[in-house]
Amino acid sequence: MAGLRVRHRRTVALDSVDLDLGPGVHGLLGPNGAGKTSLIRVLATVAAPTGGRVELLGDDVRDRRHRSAVRRRLGYLPQEFGYYPGFTVREFVAYVAWLKEMPAAQVPAAVERAVERVGLAERVDAKVKTLSGGMVRRVGIAQAIVNEPDVLLLDEPTAGLDPEQRVEFRALLRELGTATTVVVSTHLVEDVAAACTEVTLVEAGRIAYRGTPPALAELGESAGGAGDNPIERGYTAALRTHRAAALEEAALEEVAR
């Protein structure tokens, strides 16, 4: 994406974002309201950007025909996804597969596979409404991977998962990231440290930092950020640096006027 800009009424959610993502697991970190969800929603083709250009899998998503082709190869877990109370896990995942226009003959096996990968094989015929919050989240992940997507977008996927489930989920992320471009928006820096090949820090609608998790940890050690572990220290140090640079830029603009 180049020069991506997203506005919500008077608020600028994303401003001049340039980002190039390839296969691997990309962690999106940032404070609340930084623009992570706006970025994921644009990539998921749910929201249209106000400006800039977004290409996914080589196609410009503004074109309707290209958008359909992209959606076939896209998996998306929204921050809050509603589910249909009467549906079982199998039915919900199969329904999303149908919406993605997967060939009908492939759907039952794809559903079984996706549900098994998120560890819900034993609950596949349970009603979604009877599951715990963490299990519902895993149903959400199952629907996102049912079409074996080339681009997988996950907005706060580990919210509600217990520690053991999170460890298993990180392993799944690492496995998916070998062949897929996975973008994970999260507040949990330990998820990024454990599962991501690259980290992008978003602050006030702009990219504040890009690098690998070890490089972010190293920044924390060298710049002396606050936090309980190296990656947290890196996160706070990168934020601090970005905010200082933004203040300096604003001051220079003021002087120029």
Place this chain on the structure above:
Amino acid sequence: MTALLGARTATPLAGPLLYARSRAVPRALVVLLASAGLAVWAAHGLDAYVDPSRRVPVVALTPLFTSAVIGTSLYTASDELDRTAVRPWWRLRAVHLLTLSALTAGLLSLAVLGHPSVFGPPAMVRNTLGTTGLTAAAAALLGARLSWLPAFAYVSAVYVGAASAHGRLVTVWAWPMQPDGGAGAWAAAAAFVVGGGLYVVRGARP
């Protein structure tokens, strides 16, 4: 059960059945059938063979209720995921709305057979389509869960005020209370086409 089997064994109807269940269409069908039965019972109890105009409450109010049932069936619990669908939504929405509207109009007409020119089947079809059009437009603009509200307000106002209203345009704006087709039928048809079209293109507001 059929949908469950469909999800397990790849039948061509599995997807459409899951779509129907996602919109609670089976429940809506049961309520629509019950409403039609109630309308038949009510129309029979009004002794309309003495005076067909006694069927006014049935012709004006039953379509209002059934349009609310259709309107709430347009709700989706998973709007964010729906927006990433490859399948074109406009076809599903059009089939959904047209099927329920046609079925309801047909069923409700059975309640007022005979004397077609005085609150008979043409008036019932007109009112069913008109109120459903208003509800569909409200689903697109306000959201499906509140979609019944504008039609309820409009038809209630017309029901109360039409008798004392005068003027050339009364037959148009007071279409829910007109005994036959006429100009009111065009107004109701316009409401159905515009409201239905708005919903088919935009979908229900979350």
